[in-house]
Amino acid sequence: MPWKDGTGPPWLQGKFKGCGYRLTVPRQAILDVLNSTTEHLSAEDTYLKVHKVHPAIGLTTVYRTLELLVQTGMVFKFDFGDGRARYELSEGPKGIGHHHHLVCTGCGRIIDYTDFIDEEVELLKRTEKGLSKKYNFKITNHMIQFHGLCEKCQ
C-alpha cells in the first residue's frame, strides 16, 4: 500500500507524511516502541509500553496503527501459534532485515537467528524466482520458522 489512494511509488522508509498519512503523537509513540526493542511485541504488549509514556493512547489506536504499518510494509506481522499476532519493524538501520525465527513450542520463546542467513537468503532468492515464474505469483515476502523445544523446555 504505497499511497492511500493506491498510486505512487512504494513506501519504503517509514515516511508517513510522504504517503499522505498524518504523523500523529500516537503513531510516533508506537513507532518509537517498536524501534526500541528486539522483542516480538503483540498488540497488547505494544499498547502497554506506549501506555507508560502516553496513558491516553488506546488499544484500538495501537491495533489500527500496527495494521497501517503492516500495510505500508514498515512492519511485519507474524503468527507464532499462540493466538496473538506479533509485530516487528521490517527494517533496521542497515536496511531490510530478514526475519527467520526459532519458536519454542513449550514456553513460546522466540529467537531471531541470523546464522546461516546468507545461504538461506541466496536459496530463497532462487526459489522465489522459480516460484514466481511457475505460478505467476508476485512474491513480496517470505517467512521461515523452525519449531521445537528450547533448552529449558526439553
Place this chain on the structure above:
Amino acid sequence: MPWKDGTGPPWLQGKFKGCGYRLTVPRQAILDVLNSTTEHLSAEDTYLKVHKVHPAIGLTTVYRTLELLVQTGMVFKFDFGDGRARYELSEGPKGIGHHHHLVCTGCGRIIDYTDFIDEEVELLKRTEKGLSKKYNFKITNHMIQFHGLCEKCQ
C-alpha cells in the same frame, strides 16, 4: 505427545489406539475428511465436510480432535494470516511430507509447492543442525511460506 501419559515411542502412523486413545466415529470421520482433500481446511471447513456425512458431530469435537491430532504429530497446524488456523495431514502415502506454501495476500489462496523442495530440504537440514547446536534447541518442525499476489490479484 507420543502417549497420553507422556511415555513411550513417538506416534507416527495415526494409531490412535496404540497410544491409548479411543478410535471413535467422530475421530474417524475427521481423519477421513483430512485424508480426502488437498485443501488446507480450517476447523469450520472440516466441520462442514464432516457434518454432511455425520450431522450429529459438533464443532467442538472437531476442534478437540484437530488439536489432539496436532499434539500427536499426525496433523500440522498452519496460520496463513487470515485469523483462522488451517490443518493438513502431516504425512501422505509416501511418508512425512514437506509443507511449504505460497500464500496470496489478496484472496487467501494457498498453493503447496513441491518444486525446489529437494534443495530447500537439504539446506534446511543443515540450518537445523546448526541452530540446534548453537541454541540448544530440539527442532521438531519447520515452516516456509512465501507471501505475495497471485495471478488474479496482481
Place this chain on the structure above:
DNA sequence: ATATCTGCAAAGACTTTGCATGAGA
C-alpha cells in the same frame, strides 16, 4: 464397568467496527 469422549451452551481471547470528539496540515 468405567474412564473417555461428545455435544450443547456459555465463556474467553483477540481483533474490528460505529460513532462522536479531537487534531494535523
Place this chain on the structure above:
DNA sequence: TCTCATGCAAAGTCTTTGCAGATAT
C-alpha cells in the same frame, strides 16, 4: 477549515471450557 485520526464501547470471530449424558474397550 476540513479531512483524517482517536478513544470508548460494543460487536464480531475464532477457539476453549464446564458439564451432564453417551460411548468404546
